[in-house]
Amino acid sequence: MKVKHDNQPNWYPLETFSEKYPNQINCCDFMHMGKVGGVELYKNIVTRRYINIDAEGYCWSYSGDGYFQITEESAIRRIKS
Secondary structure (H helix, E strand, O other): OOOEOOOOOOOHHHHHHHHHOOOOOOHHHEEEEEEEOOEEEEEEOOOOOEEEEEOOOOEEEEEOOEEEEEOHHHHHHHHHO
């Protein structure tokens, strides 16, 4: 899969996610890294780990076989570790 880099990053999925988890996700802690298909890729500036969210708010993780859906709680744990 090829990462698409837009001139205008889409922050809406991360902003919406952070509103659900205000004590755990701060948008200022992330860089927008691009988009794969319908999944926006955000990288934490401290842990260097990704949180990947689509327009519907579903979280995704990457493996060598591509992206697979994960729970919101799992996505938060991944960026914290």
